[in-house]
Amino acid sequence: xxTIHPSAEVSPGATIGDGCRIWHQAQVREGxxxxxxxxxxxxxxxxxxxxxxxxxxxxxxxxxxxxxxLEDGVFVGPHxxxxxxxxxxxxxxxxxxKSDDDWTVGESHVGRGAAIGSRSVILPGIQVGRWxxxxxxxxxxxDVPDHALVAGNPAKQVGWVCSCAEKLSEDLACGRxxxxxxxxxxxxxxxxxxxxxxx
Numbered sequence: 001x002x003t004i005h006p007s008a009e010v011s012p013g014a015t016i017g018d019g020c021r022i023w024h025q026a027q028v029r030e031g032x033x034x035x036x037x038x039x040x041x042x043x044x045x046x047x048x049x050x051x052x053x054x055x056x057x058x059x060x061x062x063x064x065x066x067x068x069x070l071e072d073g074v075f076v077g078p079h080x081x082x083x084x085x086x087x088x089x090x091x092x093x094x095x096x097x098k099s100d101d102d103w104t105v106g107e108s109h110v111g112r113g114a115a116i117g118s119r120s121v122i123l124p125g126i127q128v129g130r131w132x133x134x135x136x137x138x139x140x141x142x143d144v145p146d147h148a149l150v151a152g153n154p155a156k157q158v159g160w161v162c163s164c165a166e167k168l169s170e171d172l173a174c175g176r177x178x179x180x181x182x183x184x185x186x187x188x189x190x191x192x193x194x195x196x197x198x199x
Contacts, residue, residue, distance in 0.1 A: 008040075017054065035072065059118070067107040067124070074110045077118035077136065082108055086124045111146065113163055120155075129187050131163045146187030160188055 013030030035054035053072035106124020117136035135151030162174035
């Protein structure tokens with residue numbers, strides 16, 4: 001059963017999946033889609049057209065602006081901001097107020113199971129890979145590979161993480177759940193059964 005707090009503002013033009021919980025003073029704009037089982041915290045802003053997959057958690061006061069999409073199972077910590085304007089200005093050179101027609105949306109995408117730490121800022125046009133982890137307070141200025149651990153301002157890769165969120169050893173093995181990984185493109189993928197980690 002879906003629960004929407006009376007103080008939340010959910011547009012009739014938004015699509016809300018079964019079992020979602022939308023808490024105090026959250027706003028979900030027209031054309032936004034929330035998959036089943038999402039939890040939307042207090043004061044969250046979900047802009048028009050934003051796509052949120054199933055079982056995502058968006059914590060208090062985070063802002064997801066137009067052009068953002070989250071795959072299933074994404075965690076967004078408190079006070080995270082996804083920006084969407086590469087060249088922000090309130091006015092044009094002639095002093096006229098900018099309109100929806102004279103700027104380009106920078107679309108950002110977050111892969112399945114990834115987590116964005118509290119108070120992080122995601123710049124426009126960023127791709128965050130599956131099961132990646134962005135450390136709290138990071139400013140993400142470039143794409144994040146699958147399973148990468150990034151932190152800082154600007155965010156830099158400082159390691160790799162398992163799908164359980166534990167940091168991987170140098171040989172790409174998880175000491176917590178014992179999964180192992182191999183390099184795949186710029187990121188990681190699960191190692192085949194019986195394969196040597198990191199190969």
